[in-house]
Amino acid sequence: MSDDDAQRFVxxxxxxxxMHFDFRLEVDGVLRSWAVPRGPSDNPRDKRLAVPTDDHPLEYRTFEGVIPDHEYGSGTVIVWDQGTYRPLGHAPDGSPLPFAESLERGHATFWLHGAKLHGEFALTRFRVGDEQDNPGPEAWLLIKANDRLAVHDRPGTPDPRHARSxxxxxxxxxxxxAEEQGDGRD
Incomplete structure (x- = not known):
């Protein structure tokens, strides 16, 4: 896959x-999105809750600014990380599995090439609540693989209030x- 056709993430x-992190992967012409309250971590011991949200248009990948009060999602947004990703899923016969199908099956592995996040990650679906009587909403876990790029000696997620775009x-x-002063730059 060349850089021109690489699938992007933000x-x-x-x-x-x-306050939360929005984890978005380009899949089939949209940004599949999950709200990750504590943020993605590059420490494999950190299993992060990832709650699916609405798909977003690809143009939203570069959005940084303030969503006005009284609009859906009002608040300030920065691009904490961005880059490309490579799907890693395979079918039982060893052939590559389309990423959308991996998500549909409930387990998707991928390699991130970001400014901050690097290496293998997985999204695994589960349900919250009592499976039998009240299955509850769908949720996922976002987990860093224990690869050579994993960290073990420090927290894997920055303080969002001090993080930089x-x-x-x-x-x-x-x-x-900057938005208040009329210098949003975007």
């Missing part, structure tokens, strides 16, 4: 009603302040 920090180098506060 991780945005979203200071909305509740991979696009602009700005913090959430700096993006919000």
């Amino acid at each position: 991780v945005q920090i979203h200071d909305a009603r509740r 991979a696009r602009s180098g700005r913090t959430l506060h700096q993006v919000a302040l």
Whole structure:
């Protein structure tokens, strides 16, 4: 796969009603999206809850700014990480499995080539609640593989209030302040 056809990913920090990270993977012409409350981690011991959200258009991959009050998702957004990814899933016969099919089956592995996140990760679906009587909403776990790029000696996720954008180098506060002053730059 050349860089021109590489599938892209983005991780945005979203200071909305509740601070969270939005993990988005380009799949079949849209950004498949999950809200990750504690953010993705490059430490394999950290199993991160990832709650599916609405698909977003591909153009949203570069969005950084402030979503106005009274609009869906209002709050400040920065692009914490961005890059490309490579699906790693295989069918039982060893042939490559389309990424959308891996997601449909409930387990997708992929290799991230980001500004901050690198290496193998997996998304695994599960349901919250009592499976028999009340299956609850769908949820996923986002987990870093224990590969050579994993970290073990420190927390795997930054403090979102001090994290800097991979696009602009700005913090959430700096993006919000620039928007207030009419210098959103995007």
